Amino acid sequence: MKQNPILIPEISHILCSFVDAKDLLNLALTCRALYHTSCFRLWNTLNPKSHRILRKIKNTLDHTSAYNKYVWKFCLSSKQDIHHLERFFFDHFLFPNLRELKFSNAAAQDHILYPMIASAQKSLTSLNLSKCYCLSTAVIKPLLSMPPHQLESLVLYGCGKMDSQVLVEIIHRHCRTLKRLRLTDVNDAIMDAIQHCRKLNDLGLEHCSDTTLSGASLTRFFASLSKNQVQLTHLRLRDIDSLTCQHLRVIAKSPNRASLVHFDMSECNRINAEGISWLATECINLHTLLLAYQEGLFIQNCHQLKHVDVSGCRLLTDHAFFPLLDAVDDNLMKITLETLNVSGLDLLSPSLIYQLLSKIxxxxxxxxxxxxxxxxxxxxxxxxxxHDDQQRYYMDTEKFYTICKLPFNKTSLIDSGRKRSTLYLHLRHYHHSLDGIDDQDIEHTTTTLPSPSTWNLPSL
Incomplete structure (x- = not known):
């Protein structure tokens, strides 16, 4: 007798992949063969967007542990206020097969997260505890008893209470597999330990004073990157007191400089125009360059640059952008710039803003x-x-007064004689704000926003 194809796990997973999430529960009740596959798809990723959904998950887990094994990913963002939740709310959120845990909440405590991490020691590969300001070193100690070289991603932004020696031991234990590492207030010992992470492609360091992180330690680290041919794609060095132009020169001369696509060195006060020039000239594949509160801007040499943040660079004037506009006028290079943050640049003229919008x-x-x-x-x-019959723009006040290009080109969408109430437009309700659009036009209109701004990019 031939085996029913539905009983084959691979086939049942394929069948369930075509079912909408709302119908998976009904599918799970049809037969035993599809029950486990449907439950896995229902519980595989838990990302509650509201307290109502979070409490429904809690009520289910309180009555049965049958679903805990299906959870591979659990995320709780900082948008969810958990201050008012009872102390033992998360006691049954123990997932033995959990692979990715993202718990970004200022109210998080050790008694919430320690059991989650400890229960997933054999499977956990990604841990993100950014903005959990109240955590102590105890919460990450289970990472030391995990199988060696298992952890791939560790994000501890804002967790400044962690013991440096424990972090060094964790990094050494998982140095062969760590690909993403983002830390706050590191010292020389941690920096030297990071040198051993040969697969690292995403590194973020923030708020490091020169008394704890020395320039010599940074020099050793960047030299080791070149020696070990580490392919860094994302580098975030925000508010690093000891970062200098010489470090940027080492990065720019590295044989692996072409791999760098995202670089954030905001609030690094010892960086000047010369260092930025080296970086912009040599790292030709940079897509994102964040230079908040810096002095210089040389983006005309980065042919692939898409996102630039120069907010707070108060010394910048129109002249800083003239080379970019001249390159456009002379067709010297193809400009791919998509988002530009110039907030706080009081010396820029309205004429320059107009030229940037009309020429790029x-x-x-x-x-x-x-x-x-x-x-x-x-x-x-x-x-x-x-004056432009093809491109139409509106002001999005929810993005800190950002001039945005409409996601479609309709010359009749915006009447040039309208008042500010029409120009300051929010996408979620502009169907009600715009006149003269047929219902048929609205039905066939693409309503996706343009690419994310620099402030909406994945945080590094």
Whole structure:
């Protein structure tokens, strides 16, 4: 007698992949063969978006542990306020096969997260505890009893209470598998331990004073990157007191510099225009460059640059952007810039803002910041929408006064004579704000926003 194909796990997984999440529960009740596969798909990823959903999950787990084994990924963001939850709320959130745990919440305590991590020691590969400011070293000690070289991602942004020696031991224990590492307030010992992570492609360090992290330690680290041919793609060095232009030069001369696509060195006060120039000239594959509160800008040499943040660089004037505009006028290179954050740059003229929007066709979002003169922004919008028959822009106030290009080109969408109430448009309700659009046009309109701004990019 031939085996029923549905009983083959691979086939049942394929069948369930075509079923909508809302119908998986009904599918689970049809037969035993599809029950486990449907439950796995229902419980595989838990990412509660509200307290109502979170409490429903708790109520289910309180009455049965049958579903705990199906959970591979659990995420709880900082948007969920857990202050008012009872102390033992998460006692049954123990998932033995958990692979990824992301718990980013300022109210998180050791008694919540320690049992979760300890119960998933044999399977956990990714741990993100960013913005959990109240945690102590005890919560990450289970990582030392995990099988060696298992952890692939460790994010501890904001966890400044962690013992440095424990972090060093964790990094050494998993150095062969760690690909992502993001830490706050590291010292020389931690930096030297990171040198042994040969597969590292995503490194983030923030708020490191020169009394704990020395320039010599950074020099040794960047030299080891070149020697070991580490392919870093994302590098975030935010508010690092000991970072200098010489370190940028080492990065720029590294044989693996072409792999770098995202670089954030905001608030590094010892960086000057020369160091940024080396970086921009040599790292030609950079897509994202975040230079908040820096002095210089040399983006004309980065042919592939898509996202730039120069917010707070108060010394920048129109002249800093002239080379970019000249390159566009002379067709010297293809500009792919999509988002630009110039908030806090009080010396920029409205004329330059207009030129950036009108000449750089790829530009989707330009952030002016909440302190920008709204009358000036209104005039810029009026001019660009009045003179350009193809591209239409609106102001998104929820993105800190960002001028955005509409996700579709309709010359009749915005009347150039409209008042500010129409120009300051929110996508979720602009179908009600715009006149003269047929229902048929709305039905066939793509309503996705342009690419994410620099402030909405994955945090490093």
């Amino acid at each position: 066709s790829s530009l989707q979002e330009l952030c002016l910041g909440v302190t920008y003169d709204l009358d000036e922004a209104d005039n810029i919008l009026h001019c660009i929408n009045h």
